[in-house]
Amino acid sequence: xxxVQNIEKYYGSKNNVTKALDRVSFDVEAGEFLAIxxxxxxxxxxxxxxxxxxxxxxxxxxxxxxxxxxGLSEGELAKFRRERLGFxxxxxNLLDTLTIEENIGLALSLxxxxxxxxxxxxxxxxxKLGITDVLTKFPYxxxxxxxxxxxxxxxxxxGQSLLLADEPTGALDSKASKNLLEIMTAMNRGLGATILxxxxxAYSASYAKRVLFLKDGRVFxxxxxxxxxxxxxxxxxxxxxxxxxxxxxxxx
Amino acid sequence: xxxSELSLRNAKRQARDYLVYFVTVVxxxxxxxSFNGLVFSQEIITLSKGISxxxxxxxxxxxxxxxxxxxxxxxxxxxxxxxxxxELGLYLLIGLENRQLTRLFFLxxxxxxxxxxxxxxALGGLLYQAFRAxxxxxxxxxxxxxxxxxxxxxxxxxxxFALIYLFALRRSRxxxxxxxxxxxxxxxRANEGMVIQTGTVRRWMFSFSIVLGVAGTCLLxxxxxxxxxxxxxxxxxxxxxxxxxxxxxxxxxxxxxxxxKYRGQSLLVFRTLTAKLATMGVxxxxxxxxxxxxLISEGSGLVFRGLFAGRAAESACxxxxxxxxxxxxxxxxxxxxxxxxxxVERELHYCVYQAEDSRVxxxxxxxxEDYHRYFDRDPxxxxxxxxxxxxxxxxxxxxxxxxxxxxxxxxxxxxxLTGYTQPISLGGASLIPGGVHAEHxxxxxxxxxxxxxxxxxxxxxxxGLPVFHHAYAAKTAQPVAESQFDLLCDxxxxxxxxxxxxxxxxxxxxxxxxxxxxxxxxxxVVFPLFYLALALTMTAATILTIQQLSETERYRxxxxxxxxxxxxxxxxxxxxxxxxxIYYVLPAVPPVLIGIPFILHLSRAPExxxxxxxNSPGAIAAISLGIFFLIYAIYILLAYTSLRRNVLPQ
Numbered sequence: 001x002x003x004v005q006n007i008e009k010y011y012g013s014k015n016n017v018t019k020a021l022d023r024v025s026f027d028v029e030a031g032e033f034l035a036i037x038x039x040x041x042x043x044x045x046x047x048x049x050x051x052x053x054x055x056x057x058x059x060x061x062x063x064x065x066x067x068x069x070x071g072l073s074e075g076e077l078a079k080f081r082r083e084r085l086g087f088x089x090x091x092x093n094l095l096d097t098l099t100i101e102e103n104i105g106l107a108l109s110l111x112x113x114x115x116x117x118x119x120x121x122x123x124x125x126x127x128k129l130g131i132t133d134v135l136t137k138f139p140y141x142x143x144x145x146x147x148x149x150x151x152x153x154x155x156x157x158x159g160q161s162l163l164l165a166d167e168p169t170g171a172l173d174s175k176a177s178k179n180l181l182e183i184m185t186a187m188n189r190g191l192g193a194t195i196l197x198x199x200x201x202a203y204s205a206s207y208a209k210r211v212l213f214l215k216d217g218r219v220f221x222x223x224x225x226x227x228x229x230x231x232x233x234x235x236x237x238x239x240x241x242x243x244x245x246x247x248x249x250x251x252x
Numbered sequence: 253x254x255x256s257e258l259s260l261r262n263a264k265r266q267a268r269d270y271l272v273y274f275v276t277v278v279x280x281x282x283x284x285x286s287f288n289g290l291v292f293s294q295e296i297i298t299l300s301k302g303i304s305x306x307x308x309x310x311x312x313x314x315x316x317x318x319x320x321x322x323x324x325x326x327x328x329x330x331x332x333x334x335x336x337x338x339e340l341g342l343y344l345l346i347g348l349e350n351r352q353l354t355r356l357f358f359l360x361x362x363x364x365x366x367x368x369x370x371x372x373x374a375l376g377g378l379l380y381q382a383f384r385a386x387x388x389x390x391x392x393x394x395x396x397x398x399x400x401x402x403x404x405x406x407x408x409x410x411x412x413f414a415l416i417y418l419f420a421l422r423r424s425r426x427x428x429x430x431x432x433x434x435x436x437x438x439x440x441r442a443n444e445g446m447v448i449q450t451g452t453v454r455r456w457m458f459s460f461s462i463v464l465g466v467a468g469t470c471l472l473x474x475x476x477x478x479x480x481x482x483x484x485x486x487x488x489x490x491x492x493x494x495x496x497x498x499x500x501x502x503x504x505x506x507x508x509x510x511x512x513k514y515r516g517q518s519l520l521v522f523r524t525l526t527a528k529l530a531t532m533g534v535x536x537x538x539x540x541x542x543x544x545x546x547l548i549s550e551g552s553g554l555v556f557r558g559l560f561a562g563r564a565a566e567s568a569c570x571x572x573x574x575x576x577x578x579x580x581x582x583x584x585x586x587x588x589x590x591x592x593x594x595x596v597e598r599e600l601h602y603c604v605y606q607a608e609d610s611r612v613x614x615x616x617x618x619x620x621e622d623y624h625r626y627f628d629r630d631p632x633x634x635x636x637x638x639x640x641x642x643x644x645x646x647x648x649x650x651x652x653x654x655x656x657x658x659x660x661x662x663x664x665x666x667x668x669l670t671g672y673t674q675p676i677s678l679g680g681a682s683l684i685p686g687g688v689h690a691e692h693x694x695x696x697x698x699x700x701x702x703x704x705x706x707x708x709x710x711x712x713x714x715x716g717l718p719v720f721h722h723a724y725a726a727k728t729a730q731p732v733a734e735s736q737f738d739l740l741c742d743x744x745x746x747x748x749x750x751x752x753x754x755x756x757x758x759x760x761x762x763x764x765x766x767x768x769x770x771x772x773x774x775x776x777v778v779f780p781l782f783y784l785a786l787a788l789t790m791t792a793a794t795i796l797t798i799q800q801l802s803e804t805e806r807y808r809x810x811x812x813x814x815x816x817x818x819x820x821x822x823x824x825x826x827x828x829x830x831x832x833x834i835y836y837v838l839p840a841v842p843p844v845l846i847g848i849p850f851i852l853h854l855s856r857a858p859e860x861x862x863x864x865x866x867n868s869p870g871a872i873a874a875i876s877l878g879i880f881f882l883i884y885a886i887y888i889l890l891a892y893t894s895l896r897r898n899v900l901p902q
Contacts, residue, residue, distance in 0.1 A: 054345065055434040075349060082347025093342050097261050107346035110255060154346070
């Protein structure tokens with residue numbers, strides 16, 4: 001579904017160039033749940049931003065179903081974001097002026113979907129995420145976990161096939177984190193959603209089917225869960241992090 | 253939810269979050285509408301021929317005001333745009349195209365502007381009534397409240413508003429069209445910057461800017477178009493140089509003085525301020541420049557008002573006055589016209605004589621007043637004529653004892669001439685001083701009653717003295733109409749042109765024409781200057797306040813942390829107050845240092861004696877400052893109350 005081929009990303013000015021991504025390549029299959037881990041500054045958020053078209057790449061190519069996203073026009077990019085892509089931020093990024101229901105349905109209604117369809121679709125997704133009872137509330141009236149589930153609902157409501165999550169559990173307590181990760185797993189398994197999740201947290205990463213480890217902008221290691229149980233996979237992730245040496249304290 | 257509904261909801265939030273800005277835009281609409289009301293008011297325009305150019309003056313001032321408000325709206329819109337970067341980035345991320353986002357932002361601002369226009373027009377209707385009352389009072393006309401709605405005034409206001417918003421939104425549109433999601437979403441992660449990096453450049457810039465500031469102020473005071481333009485350029489360069497170097501110089505100053513840095517709340521106050529000032533150097537300089545222009549506009553307005561009032565008061569002391577040019581009598585042609593057209597209750601034909609020497613004039617000159625010698629000898633008036641003139645002017649009678657003389661002078665000479673104790677000699681007789689009087693008596697022209705003073709002597713002492721000029725003064729049953737005054741001037745012009753080689757004109761003044769001229773000049777010059785000053789103050793104060801209030805959340809978090817670190821509420825309030833005071837006082841200091849010397853200098857420029865009492869230079873400077881700080885204080889108070897309530901932990 002997604003092919004990342006030798007991408008590079010440079011920041012800074014002529015005299016002070018920082019290489020955030022250095023020839024990163026990997027493929028993501030449809031319906032896969034992939035976690036990307038790494039220390040602060042390893043390039044994981046930059047990678048996610050490049051895939052989500054929030055940021056542009058300096059070299060290489062990102063192909064979605066064989067089509068390079070760098071070659072899309074402004075209109076095609078908007079369509080891509082609208083129909084294919086869902087993004088979840090660490091700090092939710094909900095609009096304070098809209099209710100939970102309106103936040104979820106915003107993208108649909110702005111794109112002239114039938115109002116009845118919008119409401120039905122919002123209620124359907126909200127039901128799956130367990131936030132039906134807070135639909136009429138505003139973001140400041142609900143908990144962090146409910147906010148993040150709203151963000152996930154917004155990211156999936158239009159039937160988007162690729163969910164990109166940047167530290168989705170970063171601002172949640174352990175109970176809300178577990179709840180959100182279980183929901184994401186259910187969406188991956190039940191609805192076939194493809195998920196790319198950037199995280200610091202080995203526990204969160206253990207919900208994925210595959211974990212990519214980034215170090216200094218490069219893919220350092222890759223771990224497949226296979227048929228192993230989640231607790232086993234969690235310990236394997238910790239082992240890899242330990243192999244990263246001094247960086248272990250940064251990533252746990 | 254459609255794009256329009258979302259825009260409307262965002263507009264409501266914008267009006268609530270940036271209430272001070274919204275109120276200022278409402279006030280802008282009110283000001284524009286009320287002044288446009290004056291432009292299209294037939295009642296006002298037909299008050300006097302003298303204000304026939306009022307529409308042009310107001311439209312010219314409005315063009316400047318539209319530019320000022322255009323800048324405010326453009327700045328505030330851009331500011332809000334940057335503050336809402338994450339939100340706008342999110343819209344793009346969920347699939348909105350840039351052009352849709354542009355439309356969303358446009359509709360949102362259109363809703364805010366439209367709402368402000370409606371409210372402002374209603375308020376402007378009331379404001380127009382206030383302006384109408386002032387103008388009618390200036391012209392001595394009765395005022396009756398009549399709330400009317402002027403369609404042409406509304407049309408022009410809508411046009412101005414459209415220009416303001418099109419200018420502002422064009423800039424925003426360009427920004428949104430070019431913005432990418434990354435820049436928008438991570439806009440709040442941009443670092444604060446230090447404008448000037450090296451100490452040497454900063455110190456050099458600071459010193460040079462101070463020199464430019466002093467030079468610019470001196471050049472502005474020197475007057476003249478070229479020097480004025482150079483002076484204004486120097487002042488602008490000073491303000492930018494000063495604020496760019498000052499903002500980055502404060503941290504260096506405290507770093508070299510750790511004892512002062514860690515004393516009391518200095519560290520907190522200076523760090524909070526310098527973080528803001530470092531990225532606001534250019535803005536602070538612009539605001540300071542606006543405040544300087546405000547003070548100069550207000551001061552100039554008051555100087556002109558004082559000048560017009562001072563001149564009119566002296567020239568309007570008689571219902572009708574004619575001073576003949578040369579030493580011949582006042583022409584018969586005037587009296588024929590007066591007899592046929594003007595009802596006179598009391599009149600006087602009289603002469604102003606020449607004394608035998610100029611000893612009083614010499615004394616006045618020696619007092620160091622700015623005094624112009626119109627004559628070679630002291631001017632003299634017979635007591636009987638003086639008494640009659642006082643009666644015509646409506647002043648109480650005064651007594652002249654035998655062997656004495658009186659002095660009647662302009663008020664500014666009274667203090668000097670009261671101390672004059674020397675006798676004067678006329679025809680061999682010696683007269684001693686009998687008192688000084690200083691009511692207005694047409695003493696500001698060489699064909700008036702003396703050269704700013706006149707000696708009043710017994711009639712017999714004036715016998716045989718040479719005549720300076722003849723004059724005529726009258727008290728009329730009705731004020732002399734503007735048309736009658738015009739016809740008298742026509743006679744004057746015709747008589748003056750008879751001497752083709754050296755045309756000379758008589759001096760004609762009527763109380764009504766002087767008052768009308770004063771009113772017309774005030775309306776034409778002072779109204780536009782104050783209009784401009786008000787727009788400038790509101791704009792600059794709003795931008796400062798928007799900047800300050802936008803930091804509410806950051807300040808709140810900072811004070812919550814300080815509370816955890818053990819700072820009590822009283823100390824926090826004190827630190828906030830100090831921070832606030834410096835923030836608002838800083839951009840006002842250079843304008844005061846530049847504006848006040850300029851105003852003092854300008855108010856000393858008119859001829860002596862005009863700028864007195866409430867129009868004296870000191871009073872004008874004080875009133876200018878008072879008006880400026882009164883409007884400024886409203887914004888400061890609003891911002892401080894809001895910040896204190898929302899920032900300090902309960």
